[in-house]
Amino acid sequence: MSAARNALLGLLVERPAYGYELANRLAGLLGPTWAINPGQVSHTLRALEREALITPVTDAPKDRKGRQVMAITQKGIEEVERWWLQEPSGAAALPRRPLLVKLALAGPDRLEASLRQIEDYTRDCAERLSEIARQHDAVPQGPAVRTDRMLLRLGLRGDIVHLKAELEWAKDAHDTVSWILYRDADWPPRHDRAGTQRTHAEIGAQQRLFARMAARQLQAAEDVASRGEDDAAS
Amino acid sequence: MLRLERVSKRFARPAGDRLALDSVSLELARGQMMGIYGPSGSGKTTLLRIAAGLQRPDSGTVTYNGQRLDEMSNRERTRFRRREIACIWAEPPAASSGVSVLTHVAMPLLVDRRDHHIAERQAREVLLACEVEQCAAMEAHELSAGERQRVAIARALVTEPRLLLADGPASRLSLVEEEAVMGLLASLAREAKVAVLVADADAGALIGANPVMYLCDGNLVNPQPTSEQGQLYRFPDRSGRLAADA
Numbered sequence: 001m002s003a004a005r006n007a008l009l010g011l012l013v014e015r016p017a018y019g020y021e022l023a024n025r026l027a028g029l030l031g032p033t034w035a036i037n038p039g040q041v042s043h044t045l046r047a048l049e050r051e052a053l054i055t056p057v058t059d060a061p062k063d064r065k066g067r068q069v070m071a072i073t074q075k076g077i078e079e080v081e082r083w084w085l086q087e088p089s090g091a092a093a094l095p096r097r098p099l100l101v102k103l104a105l106a107g108p109d110r111l112e113a114s115l116r117q118i119e120d121y122t123r124d125c126a127e128r129l130s131e132i133a134r135q136h137d138a139v140p141q142g143p144a145v146r147t148d149r150m151l152l153r154l155g156l157r158g159d160i161v162h163l164k165a166e167l168e169w170a171k172d173a174h175d176t177v178s179w180i181l182y183r184d185a186d187w188p189p190r191h192d193r194a195g196t197q198r199t200h201a202e203i204g205a206q207q208r209l210f211a212r213m214a215a216r217q218l219q220a221a222e223d224v225a226s227r228g229e230d231d232a233a234s
Numbered sequence: 235m236l237r238l239e240r241v242s243k244r245f246a247r248p249a250g251d252r253l254a255l256d257s258v259s260l261e262l263a264r265g266q267m268m269g270i271y272g273p274s275g276s277g278k279t280t281l282l283r284i285a286a287g288l289q290r291p292d293s294g295t296v297t298y299n300g301q302r303l304d305e306m307s308n309r310e311r312t313r314f315r316r317r318e319i320a321c322i323w324a325e326p327p328a329a330s331s332g333v334s335v336l337t338h339v340a341m342p343l344l345v346d347r348r349d350h351h352i353a354e355r356q357a358r359e360v361l362l363a364c365e366v367e368q369c370a371a372m373e374a375h376e377l378s379a380g381e382r383q384r385v386a387i388a389r390a391l392v393t394e395p396r397l398l399l400a401d402g403p404a405s406r407l408s409l410v411e412e413e414a415v416m417g418l419l420a421s422l423a424r425e426a427k428v429a430v431l432v433a434d435a436d437a438g439a440l441i442g443a444n445p446v447m448y449l450c451d452g453n454l455v456n457p458q459p460t461s462e463q464g465q466l467y468r469f470p471d472r473s474g475r476l477a478a479d480a
Contacts, residue, residue: 200367202362204362205367207425208359208363209359213394213422213426217264217265217426218427220264223299
């Protein structure tokens with residue numbers, strides 16, 4: 001099960017809720033990284049209902065758009081327990097950066113453009129970092145300790161650490177590409193076609209060359225034979 | 235087509251003479267690709283150089299299509315070689331910097347005072363046949379090892395030789411490139427009827443060669459099992475004696 005699906009199911013253990021309410025509670029609990037749109041929420045809820053993990057509360061009023069309050073079933077509660085106790089929490093995921101793919105395939109002609117793209121990426125990371133830091137500081141810290149707010153700040157601090165690491169990586173990428181650009185580094189040949197299929201032109205050229213050479217060999221053989229006959233005659 | 239009979243070659247060394255080839259005989263027909271393998275210093279390169287007419291044997295004869303190569307004057311031999319024989323070495327001589335691959339391949343024709351345009355056209359076609367036409371405008375330092383060797387083959391083929399001698403043509407290549415280069419040499423023998431003599435330290439590299447001979451301390455033996463003897467030859471030991479299974 002996906003993490004968002006488990007999260008929605010887990011929220012329903014606390015109390016029955018409308019879909020949009022679940023989306024708001026999820027973002028409030030885990031931070032903006034976990035924000036999911038209403039369409040995704042209703043799609044996930046329909047899937048959970050098909051599996052009989054949740055059920056609509058028939059005596060609760062529908063909202064303006066006719067959506068129903070959803071409640072978790074006994075099977076759903078058991079599923080949440082199973083997920084919490086038995087499902088692995090997942091290994092640390094390493095990011096697959098689309099920017100890295102671009103840099104790796106840039107080649108010598110796109111080094112300047114690569115630097116511009118790294119600078120854009122750096123700017124984007126810095127803006128997101130300051131936004132998330134602002135959200136982190138905006139979580140109220142009243143005199144009473146609220147665990148939900150502590151855990152929200154924990155999630156936001158995870159995003160901050162990640163973005164700081166991305167900024168560090170982007171600086172490294174900028175230094176590396178600059179080095180390649182200004183030091184005239186070697187590029188491995190891209191045109192090497194060892195082991196690839198031959199083209200029609202290549203096959204044709206080889207056939208013509210080999211036919212000419214074979215004819216030349218035949219001529220040599222005839223010359224040798226006639227020389228032998230001459231020697232014998234003399 | 236090429237016949238070496240009881241060819242011997244000795245090199246003078248301060249520590250005593252060294253016998254590089256000891257009465258070696260072989261015969262190579264047109265359309266045949268013969269492989270020779272043996273350890274470093276076994277005489278492979280000396281054998282190829284003598285077969286190419288680049289070196290004279292101390293004794294024995296080298297006959298090419300009935301003509302004695304070892305009896306020709308240096309001038310005659312050079313002219314003959316340019317027309318008939320081409321060599322490929324483990325480390326092909328690199329083109330000078332500033333010289334394109336196309337000019338490098340056309341060079342043997344230009345040296346022979348052929349028309350510049352015709353020479354370049356022929357060079358381009360040979361590059362295409364060797365599957366490296368895309369490298370025509372590049373310089374030698376821009377090529378991979380496999381491409382460098384294919385360019386060397388193209389340069390060897392541009393004069394359309396009848397005899398091709400290759401010394402470790404695949405020794406510095408990856409397995410994929412080795413197979414491709416040896417495949418090209420095998421099709422030269424099969425389709426262009428060129429007589430190909432290829433030497434390598436590793437018997438496994440002599441893909442497509444038949445027969446494959448073993449050269450050790452200047453002695454050439456055919457290590458294939460022979461039905462007449464009904465037993466396997468063992469490779470001769472370092473003293474050059476041939477041992478057979480008891």
